[in-house]
Amino acid sequence: MHTHDVNAWRHDHTFDQDKFHSGERRTLIVVFLTLVTMFIEIVAGVVYGSMALLADGLHMGSHATALGIAAFAYAYARRHARDRRFSFGTGKVNALGGFTGAVLLVGFAVYMGIESVNRFFNPVAIVFDKAILVALVGLIVNGLSAWILGAHDHAHEHGHEHHHHDHNRRSAYFHVLADALTSLLAIFALLAAKYLGWQWMDPMMGIVGTVLITRWSWGLLRDTSQVLLDRQAxxxxxxxxxxxxxxxxxxxxxxxxxxxxxxxxxxxxxxxxxxxxxxxxxxxxxxxxxxxxxxxxxxxxxxxxxxxxxxxx
Known part of the structure; x- marks a missing residue:
């Protein structure tokens, strides 16, 4: 058999992983929105002496880190798609990014749960108006980010990509959705505490958020670990x-x-x-x-x- 006959049967193993996918574009937009909001809240917290604003800004920074991991996973997979050291291409980098994001999400849920339980026994004075304002800003930004990451594409890219299989994008989506949920629950709890005197609602909503976020992260951990461990499809x-x-x-x-x-x-x-x-x-x-x-x-x-x-x- 001649060499050119063998070459006719050969093929690469990129499987479109070298393309710039919509999940990467959307994640980069959300990273930008998160970083801008983080910067504004931290500056405002320092200038106006508001610990609530400063704390929320630092919290946004932690999620910017998680979203940055998702963006890095996309870029790494794309740039190394033709690297022959990856036998079947770099598609699993997507699942690895999603798994890492899910682990961070679990950590966020655990911290949120511990802090909520602590607030039951050691309540702190709440500056309601500023806290509600911070929660509203967070809800708007994270709601917009969740919409950007969760919206369906009008057409599937390259005939194969379905966004619900994109674990990296799913991880980023759950991070901003967790933030949006936290802001929504906080607004509800703060309004109840301010107008009805139900101070216990603040830590209670924190526990509710912990349960929901843990459930999302567990599902993501299960799905991404199955991909990483080559579980039979x-x-x-x-x-x-x-x-x-x-x-x-x-x-x-x-x-x-x-x-x-x-x-x-x-x-x-x-x-x-x-x-x-x-x-x-x-x-x-x-x-x-x-x-x-x-x-x-x-x-x-x-x-x-x-x-x-x-x-x-």
């Missing part, structure tokens, strides 16, 4: 079998599918048949029906007692 098993086992003698003997990026999968499939076709026939048929399977290796063997040689491809 069982939701595609039946579809693969329905496409491949169309001939009476074609049967899948071994099937492994795993995620290698947002909404894209790789697979290794072993097939036995009385009359096996070349591997590229099965691969073409499969990718026409399931384009999200971007890298599939077939091993085709004849049934025992039938003539023929095993084929791989």
């Amino acid at each position: 069982h939701e595609l098993d039946d579809e693969v079998r329905s496409v491949i086992e169309t001939h009476a003698s074609d049967r899948i003997s071994d099937l492994h599918l795993w995620s290698i990026g947002p909404g894209i999968y790789a697979g290794v499939i072993a097939l036995v048949s009385n009359d096996p076709a070349p591997p590229h026939v099965y691969r073409t048929r499969l990718q026409q029906r399931l384009p999200q399977l971007v890298h599939v290796t077939f091993e085709v063997e004849p049934c025992p007692g039938h003539s023929g040689h095993g084929l791989r491809g």
